[in-house]
Amino acid sequence: MKWFKRLTIAFFSLALLGIIAITAAYYYVLPDLPDVNTLKTVKLQIPLRIYTSDGKLISQFGEKRRIPLELQDIPKPLLQAFIATEDNRFYEHQGIDPIGLVRAALVMITTGKKKQGASTITMQVARNFFLTRDKTLIRKIKEIFISIHIEQLLTKDEILTLYVNRIYLGQRAYGVGAAAQVYYGKDVADLTLPEMAMIAGLPKAPSTMNPITSRSRALSRRNVVLMRMHDVGYINDTEYTDALKQPLTATYHGAEIDLYAPYMAEMARDYLVSKLGEEEAYTGGYDIYTTIDSTLQLDAQQALRDNVYAYDQRHGYRGRTKVLWTDLTPSIDEITEKLKKTTSFQGLQPAAVMAVTEQTATVLTAKGESLTLPWDGLKWARRFITHKKQGPSPKAATDVLVIGEQVWIRNNSTIWQLSQVPLVSSAIVSIEPHDGAIKALVGGFSFFRSQYNRVTQAKRQLGSNIKPFIYTAALEKGYTLATLINNAPINQPDTRQGIAWRPKNSPDVYGGPTRLRLGLAQSINVMSVRTMRYSGLNASIKELTKFGFDPADLPRNESLALGSASVTPLQVVTAFSTFANGGYLVEPFYIQRIETATGDVIEQANPTLACTPTPVENDPVNSDNLSSNNQLVQNNTMTNNEVLTTPNSGTSTAPQDQHNKNAAGINQCGGIDARFAPQIISHQTAFLISDALKSVIWGGGNWSKGTGWNGTAWRASRDVKRHDISGKTGTTNESRDTWFSGFNPTLATTVWVGFDDHAQELGRTSWDNNGPKSQIFQAESGAKTAGPAWNEFMKNALAGTPEIPASPPAGIISVRIDLASGKLSHKTDYTSRFEYFVAGTEPTEYATETNDEGNIFIDNSADDLFQ
Structure with a gap:
């Protein structure tokens, strides 16, 4: 009895000391314990995603990749794999597992090493949300108390949901949704049992046991998970x-980018960061839907790339x-290792020249492909001397390549060919002229080499645009x-220039009085x-200021008439869209809407519309709305869409009659909250300029009678083969900047080509005997x-x-004129x-x-100074 009493006293004393110790520890760490109630409103860090208007993913920004999932959306075997491996008694304990703690303690006492973990899933949630991973006693005590609080606050399923969405699983993947994408490129519901087991094995050492870092350790860990699932009865013998037997x-798998459009992605990212700050923008799970059309964006990227390569090739091979070797040929492995040090981009791949025959060459790629x-694919490569001079056309492959050289190659969709990194720059931007939505934007040849967005940032001289x-x-x-304008040398200089500036035509040919249409078409x-x-x-x-150009960019001298102003391609395409939409200056925009992680729209585009709304009579609500919009103009004209859908019958529907067809409220221009673009030129003027710009492409006159003439953009008539397009070329002094801007009623597009270094000229090329006709x-x-x-x-x-078909707006008439004088004509032949x-x-x-001799409209056009 004496020993029993002593044992009882000792037991109660130890229990009391334990209670006192636990109580003391609790109150000691209490000031540092977080408020676990925040778990009920926890906001998981989700990356920013940017999409096209048709839902294609352009880019993803954020350090953590995460795809939050509801528990019911996660396959049951995957949840069982985590429970079997990390916390088999999860649904039985209250946050801490005494059995697991005792077992882990005994292992540590008997072996002296911490071989078995004692953290429950709840404790891991506590650590992941509120604590560091420091291995200290105080942190462990905090972890235990926080876990108990969590169990009191949340259900087991809620805790498990937080765990599987928050846990780090290697390779920047947080949560099982992201891990399924990173390691398998799948939705979590499509994972197989071995794949689930591999993911469930990652929490122990996500940085060193993932299959990207160590496949052997990942495979071994996967098999441990499968064994645990089998031992607790989650899978049967056959499944196990x-x-x-399944291989790893x-x-x-990187972010599932559907469309690579880095310049637009950067614009959208920068917008949200400036609006919300980096932390919120990168972790708040926002989805930005841009105005980009994925098909048009691909078309724009391909057109720019093809054109830059074409320019680069015709100027010669640099x-x-x-040189990788000169004498003894290295091994294949040695060559490929050297090639791997050069990054491929824009379809360009580094390659080593292995053999050269008279008209072929064999190269080795970084992947070891021959x-x-x-x-x-070789004959284009005449020697580059300067931007204005090229060497003779090669006659054999040996004139171009030598064994042991490292070169660039690319697949031009038909063959593999020798290539090189272009030095020239370019930009293309296309917008919807009726509301300003940017449909395609490419700010340069390669975002990899230069993030400078030439569409929005590069101010270049405009030339004849x-x-x-x-x-x-x-x-x-x-x-x-x-109107006849004198096409004759200007001998009276502009005194504002400070020098005797006398502009010239190029070629230096003058035809006397010439109609305005032809003067614009031939630049x-x-x-x-x-x-x-x-x-x-x-x-x-x-x-020019009305068209959106900054007065500070417009020189106050006559060189302005030839395009000495420096502007961005986005400003140019916006200005040209005014001719396409009936005279309205729309505001270009690229954000369609912004959604939160839960799908709530926090920002929706409200673009300026290219039309003048007309309120229904006796509608005070709409009348008040219109009068409060300071952008409205008091000009009753049809919207451009109305004009373009009118049959080309030679007559026009009166604007007010068209507006009266609306049953109630604002007409089809927009609703009550719509914004309307200011009409900066009349619909009639916009139509006349648009029609004149068609002559830039289609020319005029009668070729069979010797009076035919080309506009400067005659190649567009051959290549595009449409009669509803208008355009204008532009070339600055010494060909430092080249432009083409044009439109049809649904799309306005501007292209710029030049060197980023404005001192460099685009030069000229000689005829290539190896080139096409x-x-x-x-x-x-x-x-x-x-x-x-x-x-x-x-x-x-x-x-x-x-x-x-173009239909003239109200107020436009058509009469037959004499081509030589611009006056009325009774004739119906080629002279009118x-x-x-x-x-x-x-x-x-x-x-x-008069007789028809000496007709001034015969084409003598060539590529001129400001064409």
Whole structure:
């Protein structure tokens, strides 16, 4: 009895001491214990995702990849795999597992090592949300008390849901949803049993036991998980045996990018960061839907890439990137290891020249593939001397390549060919002219090499892309498309220049009085200067400012008429869209909407619409709404869509009649909350300029009678083959900047090509004996350097869509004029044509009959200074 009493006293004393110790420990750590109630409103860190308007993922930003899932969306075997491995008594204990703690303590006492963990799933949740991973006694005590609180606050399923969504599983993957994507490229519901077991084995050492870091350790750990599942009865003997036989198939899968559009992704990322800050933007789980159309974006990227490669190739081959060996050929493994040090991009791959015959070459890629480059992939590579001079066309592959060289190769969709990294830069942007939505945007040849977005950041001289706006000012002051402007040398210099600046045509040919339409179509320099003199410099600058150009970028001298202003491609395409939409200056935008992780829309685009709404009579609500919109103009015109869908019958529907077809409220321009773009030029002027810009592409006259002439963009008529397109070329002095801007009623597009270093000229090329008959050569220009990219893009972008016939708006009439004088004509032959006029501005006199000799409209066009 004495020993029993002593034993009892000792037991109760120890129990009391334990209670006191636990109580003391609790109150000691109490001030540092977090409020576990926050778990009820916990916000998991979810990366920012950016999409196209049609739901294609463009990019993902954020350090942690996470795909939050509800417990019912996770396969039961995957949950069982975690429970069997991490906490088999999870549904039985109250946050801590005494049996597990005792077992772990005994193992440590008997072996001196911590071989068995004692953390429950609840304790891991406590650590992951509130504590560090420091292995200290105080942290363990905090972990225990927090776990008890968590069990009191949440259900077991809620705890398990937090665990499987929060746990780090290696390779920046947090939670099982992200892990399934990272390691298998699958949704979690599509995982097999061995794949689930592999993921469930990762929490023990996610950085060192994942299959990317160590496949052998990952395989061993997977098999341990399968054994635990079998031991506790979650899988039967057959399932266990079959799963063990399966190989480890995990490989790294990056974010599932559907469309690579890095310049747009960066614009969207930057917007949200500036709006919410980096922390919230990168972890809040926001989805940004841009205005980009995935098909048009692919078309734009391909057109820009093809055009840059074409320019680069016609200027010659700059040679190898390095010499890998000269005498003894290294082993295949040694060569591939050297090649792997060079990153592939934009379809370009590093390769080593292994053999050269008369008209072929064999190269080895970094993957160890042996490829043959045929003569068609080599013959372009005449030697680059300068941007203005090339060597002779090669006659054999040995003229181009030497064994042991490292070169660039690419697949041009038909063959593998020798290539090189282009030095020239380019940009393309395309918008919907009726609301300003950016449908495609490529800010450069390679985001990998340069993140500089030339669409929005590069201000370059505009060249003859400015001329439509110069002529717009003149039309609004009284000129017509038939007005004769003297195409003659200018001998009176502009004193504002400070020097005797005398603009010239290129070629230096002058045809005397010439109609405005032809002067714009052939980009005749002296006519543009004289037109601006008619309007006045101040009036011209004011007109350009209306189109959205910054007055600070517009030089106050006559060089402005030839495009000395420096502007961005986005400003240019926005200005040109005004001609396509009936005279309205829309605001370009690229964010369609922004959603939270739960799908709530926190921002929705409210674009400016290119139309003037008309309220229904006796509707005070709509009338008040319209009067409060300071962007409205008091001009009753049809929307451009209404005009374009009107049959081309030679007559126009009156704007007010069309508006009265609306049953109630605001017309089809938009709803009560719609914003409307200001109408900066009349619908009639917009139509006249658009029609004149068609002549840039289609020319005019009668070729069989010797009076036919080309516009500067005649290649677009051959390549795009549509009559509803309008455009304008642009080339600056010494071909440092080249442009092509144009549109049809549904899409406006601008292309720029030049060097980032403005001091470099685009140069010229000589005829290549190895090139095709349709090759581009001589001086680079807007028509030849930027035009092909515009042609390719618009051809593909508009493919399958019907041509939209132009229908003159109200107030436009058509009369037959004499081509030589611009006056009315009684003739119906090749010496006359129908021309459009604003009613009241048409000529009233008839031309005097003359012979047709010496016709000034014969084409002498060539690539000129400001073409």
